[in-house]
Amino acid sequence: MSSSSTTVTRREPPDLGALLRKRKAEDELASRPRFIPKAERLRLEAEKSAKEEEERKRRQAESHHKNGDQRPPAAPSAFTNAPGPIPTGPKAMRSNEADNRRNGVNGNRPPQVNKRGTEKNGNTGAESDDEAERKARYMGPDVNQSTFSAKKKRRRATDKKFNFDWDPDDDTSRPSDPRYAERLEPAFKLGGYDDQMTDEIIRRKAEAIRRSDPEFGEERARQLLEQHERAKKAAERNGLGKHWSEKKLSEMKERDWRIFKEDFGISTKGGAIPNPMRNWNESGLPKRLLDIIHKVGYDEPTPIQRAAIPIALQARDLIGVAVTGSGKTAAFLLPLLVYISELPPLTEFTKNDGPYALILAPTRELVQQIEAEARKFATPLGFTVVSIVGGHALEEQAFSLRNGAEIIVATPGRLVDCIERRVLVLTQCCYVIMDEADRMIDQGFEEPLTKILDALPVTNEKPDTEDAENAQLMSRYVGGRDRYRQTMMYTATMPPTVEKIAKKYLRRPAIVTIGNAGEAVDTVEQRVEFINGEDKRKRRLQEILNSGQFQPPIIVFVNIKRNCDAVARDIKAMGFSAVTLHGSKTQEQREAALASLRNGQTDILVATDLAGRGIDVPDVSLVVNFNMATNIESYTHRIGRTGRAGKSGVAITFLGNEDTDVLYDLKQIISKSSISKVPEELRRHEAAQSKPVRGMRKTEESAGFGGKGAQW
Structure with a gap:
């Protein structure tokens, strides 16, 4: 046999044991009960x-x-399937x-349906x-069938309940009805005569009256036309059809001024208060000052400027209550410049008698900000503005006063030092402005503020009578060249201590309130997040900064000074540039920090409440309260650093277990905002349900007056 011969494979016999096991498994599987769905069954x-x-x-x-039976098969028995005899x-x-029911009346009846609808x-x-x-x-028809209907039962149960919702079927108007196709609007509305009520519509209505009433229609149509003509003439005569912005000043009525004040949220109290100004040209300011205003870029006055400037120009004492960032600085600067321009210029003999006007502010930064704003207007008019603040040598400030100054802007502490050391006297000061008065009281400046006001001359004090409301009497000179002292107080809130000072030093003041005192401005969206722990807050801060939603400059507030540098270091580690501002910084360091933030060299400012009042950094898009403020007034001023000059901004506040004392006030102030929403966690928090009763709390930053200005 050759090697190429094929190999024959033997066929193995089947395994009998495997076949038996397979057969047994199939039998067991077949014997098991199998689940059959109802539809299949x-x-x-x-x-x-x-x-x-x-x-x-x-x-x-x-x-x-x-x-062989040809009859049809009998019907089966009712009990067996076998055929049965015919009954x-x-x-x-x-x-x-x-059979009659089947073949007669109900011969075409539909198939019976069971309870399940099949x-x-x-x-x-x-x-x-x-x-x-x-x-x-065999059994006869069913006579005891149930007629129960769940739908009918529900309808009977709800029939007696009164439904407060509007039922569309109850609407009797039919838009498709030609009688409702041309519905006329009333000729008079809330704002006055409606210009859309044209003569053509009135004529069409008169024509419809003539057609519908052949007997008296002519007379009724004539009366309608005459009434329309009278209404048009009355509206033209009274000017009801025009908005106040379309009227001349001489055409403004009491009703127009009321609408004007409502449009700008202006509220005034006091006797003989003049109407607000609608624009700069109607302000009564000198033309030279108006030219400077337009050159500076003040196109439209803010609400506080509209209301306060006309009052101040009448030599009235004034209390201005407005939210932060509302333009209060120009509101008191412009009348001040008009006031001192009517006084004789300073000479070699009178320059040592002190300034004509004094402006007090709580912080150095706010003083320097007011000084810069005042120089925009005062320098072209030939007036000198000098600031007196802590952090600079007293000799340097005395040197600045050597040639005299018409306007001095100062913090209370340093000004008291100057008065006590005879560097400055206030012999001829007749115009006093207290800016951020509530903040000065909070910082412990009540005592130095009282010393300053008591150092003013008493010969030109206004009488505490109705004469103080007479503009002509108060504009006269007293004793030859002096004029009655005019005192103004601007504040965002009115605590009792501020009211006490106002009653003591102001005479029959006019009170101007813009919006609601103590509320945040409506251009700031307020958000709160409950985050406990420094590390979690830093991670959340990093997420916010990296989100790209907010452009610099950004301000982050903390409560104590030592946290400023720590948070600033963490922000720098995140890849952002940051500077700090707190009471331990020198004056040069403070000015450098604010300057770098304003000119865009730095993205983020980390600060204490020192930056919460009066600091004006343009275009701040975001304020983060890394620590919640200890009181709602400080919170209001913090978030007021954004959303200024009509622009929008966002304020994000981190809350923890230590902030329970302010949760109620925080919920109230957020609920009053038209663009903010109270989160559910804050709404349901136990501490936010009622106002807590607590004493005054002091923080590390709220050190009182120490003799040389507040220890910020």
């Missing part, structure tokens, strides 16, 4: 019933064919009645038509 039962019925009919037909007697009568036939496994017929034939 019904289908199998229907098929089985159909097969049995066909088999029964087939056997019955074969039986009749075998016996006679009463049962037959019932059967005939059932048809009672063989296809659903329920009663078939033949079974129903047999049942009716």
